Amino acid sequence: MVLNVGLGPAGSATAAVFRKAAAAAVRAVGPARTVRLDLALTENTDVPVADRVRAVAEGARLALYRYDTFRSAQALPPPVEVRVTGGSPDALAEALVTAEGICLARDLVNSPAGALTPTAFAHRIQTVAAEAGLSCVVYGGEDLARLRLAGLAAVSRGSTEPARYVELTHEPAEAPALTVALVGKGVTFDSGGLSLKPSGELHTMKADMGGAAAVLGALVALPRLGLPIRVHAHLPLAENMPDGGAIRVGDVVRHLNGTTTEITHTDNEGRVILADVLLRASRPGQTDLVLDVATLTSAAVHALGTRTGALFSPDDALADLVGRAAERAGESLWRLPLLEHERRHLRSTVADRVNCSHRHGDTVQAALYLSEFLTPGTLWAHLDIAAPAWNDEPPYGVVPHGATGFGVRTLLETLRALAASAPALA
CATH class of the missing domain: 3.40.630.10 (Zn peptidases)
Structure with a gap:
C-alpha cells in the first residue's frame, strides 16, 4: 500500500507539519505491520533535511504510542515497525531520544x-x-x-x-x-x-x-x-x-x-x-x-x-x-x-x-x-x-x-x- 499525505501549499511546510503528516500516515495504515516513510519524496520545502528527519521520526514514533502496562497479553495488537529512510542518521537518533x-x-x-x-x-x-x-x-x-x-x-x-x-x-x-x-x-x-x-x-x-x-x-x-x-x-x-x-x-x-x-x-x-x-x-x-x-x-x-x-x-x-x-x-x-x-x-x-x-x-x-x-x-x-x-x-x-x-x-x-x-x- 502506498499512502500520500498532503503537506499543504508548496513551500509552506514547517517541521510541525512534517511531524503531523508522519503521525497521520502511521495512524492511517491500519493492519499493515511495517511502514516506510521515505524522506526523499518530500521536496519543495524550506525545512532543512535534519529538521525534516527529526520531525518525521518523532511524529511516527509518537503516533505509535500506547499505554499497555495494565492490558492482558491477548488484548495487545501486534506491533508496527516504522522505517524512516533518507536524511541524516544523527538527526534520526536525536529524534528517537526525544520521543x-x-x-x-x-x-x-x-x-x-x-x-x-x-x-x-x-x-x-x-x-x-x-x-x-x-x-x-x-x-x-x-x-x-x-x-x-x-x-x-x-x-x-x-x-x-x-x-x-x-x-x-x-x-x-x-x-x-x-x-x-x-x-x-x-x-x-x-x-x-x-x-x-x-x-x-x-x-x-x-x-x-x-x-x-x-x-x-x-x-x-x-x-x-x-x-x-x-x-x-x-x-x-x-x-x-x-x-x-x-x-x-x-x-x-x-x-x-x-x-x-x-x-x-x-x-x-x-x-x-x-x-x-x-x-x-x-x-x-x-x-x-x-x-x-x-x-x-x-x-x-x-x-x-x-x-x-x-x-x-x-x-x-x-x-x-x-x-x-x-x-x-x-x-x-x-x-x-x-x-x-x-x-x-x-x-x-x-x-x-x-x-x-x-x-x-x-x-x-x-x-x-x-x-x-x-x-x-x-x-x-x-x-x-x-x-x-x-x-x-x-x-x-x-x-x-x-x-x-x-x-x-x-x-x-x-x-x-x-x-x-x-x-x-x-
Whole structure:
C-alpha cells in the first residue's frame, strides 16, 4: 500500500507539519505491520533535511504510542515497525531520544495514582536517572523539615503516602555555557484536599504530576543530545488528600524565606508546593535562570482551551525565546501578562498572602504568587500546562488520547536555544 499525505501549499511546510503528516500516515495504515516513510519524496520545502528527519521520526514514533502496562497479553495488537529512510542518521537518533523522553512522560502521567505514589515515582526517577547518567538525590521524611519545604509538607499531610522531593543534575561533558533550573509540579493525585473536587473532575487527577513528568522526560534525553548546558531539576512529589490530618482552610504556612501563606482553598495546592522549591532552585550562585512547569490552574483551560498552555515571564527576551521554542516543537503556548493590579487579590488579613482569592483571573494570580518566591533578579518563566497535559478527546496530530507528554519538546528546544544564546542571557 502506498499512502500520500498532503503537506499543504508548496513551500509552506514547517517541521510541525512534517511531524503531523508522519503521525497521520502511521495512524492511517491500519493492519499493515511495517511502514516506510521515505524522506526523499518530500521536496519543495524550506525545512532543512535534519529538521525534516527529526520531525518525521518523532511524529511516527509518537503516533505509535500506547499505554499497555495494565492490558492482558491477548488484548495487545501486534506491533508496527516504522522505517524512516533518507536524511541524516544523527538527526534520526536525536529524534528517537526525544520521543523516548516524551513517551516516558506519557507513561508516568497515564500511570494509576495507586501505582505511581510519590515514593514509587521517586524510585522510578532514580532508575531512569541511573540509566541516563544523571545524578539523583531523593529527600523524604525529616529531610523536608530540614530543608524547610513547608509547603510540600503541609499539602501532603492529608495523605498516608509520604511526600518526596527529588533533585536531579545533568552535567555536560564540556564546560557549561549556562546553568538552568527546571522545576516540575509532581502531585501524583489531587483530590482537592478538604476543598474536595467535584467527582466529575477526579478521573484526570492522576495527571497533576504532568509538570514533573515533562521535566524528567526532557532531562533523561539531555545526556545523549550533547548540549553544553548544566541543568538542575527540582521535583516535589506529593498527594493532596482529605483526612483528619489534612491542612485546613485558614491554616498558615511559613515558607523558606520566612513569609507566610494563608490557605484559603486546599485545591490550590500546587503553588504552595512550588513556593519553597522555587526559592531553593533560585538560590544565588546556583542557576542563571529558572523554568517551572506545572498543571497549575483550571482557569488556564477556560482562558485558552484544551490544547494550549499559558506562558508567563517578566522578561520579554526569555518569553520570546520560550515561545519560539514551543513553536518549533509544535506545542501551543500563549503568553499571558503578569498583571500587577491582580496582585491585590493575594492580600491576606492574617498572613503575607493567600493561596487563592476566589476571584476571576486565577491563572494570572497563581503566576504572580509564584513570582514572589524567586531570588530577586532571577530570570524566570512559568508554564501552566493544566490544559494540554491531558487529552480527553480522540487522538490528533502526534497527540494520543490521555497523557500527551506536553512540555518535553518545548523544554528541549528551549535548552537548545539557551545554549546558543547563553552570552546574551547570562
